[in-house]
Amino acid sequence: MPKKKGLMKQLPLVNEEVSIGDEEFIVSKTNVRGHIIYANRVFMEISLLSEDQLINLxxxxxRHPDMPKGVFKYVWSTIKKGQEFFGYVKNLRSDGRYYWVFANITPEYDQQGNLLGYLSVRRKPPASAIKVIEPIYQQMLSIERQAHSDKDAVDKSLAFLQEELKSQNLDYQDFVINLFHRKS
Incomplete structure (x- = not known):
């Protein structure tokens, strides 16, 4: 199984979704740079990676290549401000298949208020939410592919997302949480 990020990126993609159970939670902790320091059993099972393959990476x-970089810029800007992040993420398994999650990422601090890292808890998202978010992410990816530089790509992609949400009078957090609770 891959030990380096580059090997995961070279996997042949399989257009087949795998779902986590309705009552399962994927849990991981990272240091401040995003390197994994803890992964629970569900995370290892769904990703098909062992603890040794995940720790310190x-x-x-x-990250699935279908995920726009603009989303992750938003993730990092949110959690670096000490705020909680909620959102939908498409992840890559080591067999090339994928799985969607509804993610919650929170900063963790020591008793003196120093940032230790981040705790991420992910669960199965409603299929109705993915039907809404996936076309938005696809449009963001299209914008990223047309840009002249990586920074330009990320900025334009994120601007598109923010404009979409502005037209609905929502911020990203409210938008994704509303999708999670929607019954249709």
Missing amino acids: NHNII
Whole structure:
């Protein structure tokens, strides 16, 4: 199984979704740079990676290429401000298949208020939410592919997302939480 992020990126992608159970939670902790320091059993099972293969690697080892970089810029800007992040993420398994999660990422601090890292808890998202978020992410990816530089790509992609949400009078957090609780 891959030990380096580059090997995961070279996997042949399999257009087949794998779901976590309705009552299962994927839990991981990272240091301040995003390197995994803890992964629970469910995380190892769904990613098909062992603890040894995950520990000390950047959490983006499981990033699916269908995920826009603009989303992760938003993630990092949110959690670096000490705020909680909620959102939908498509992740890559080591067999090339994928899984969607509804993620919650929170900063963790020591008793003196120093940032230790981040705790991420992910659960199965509603299929109705993925039907809404996936076309937005696809449009963001399209914008990223057309840009002239990586920074330009990320900035334009994120601007598109923010404009979409502005038209609905929502911020990203409210938007994704509303999708999670929607019954249709």
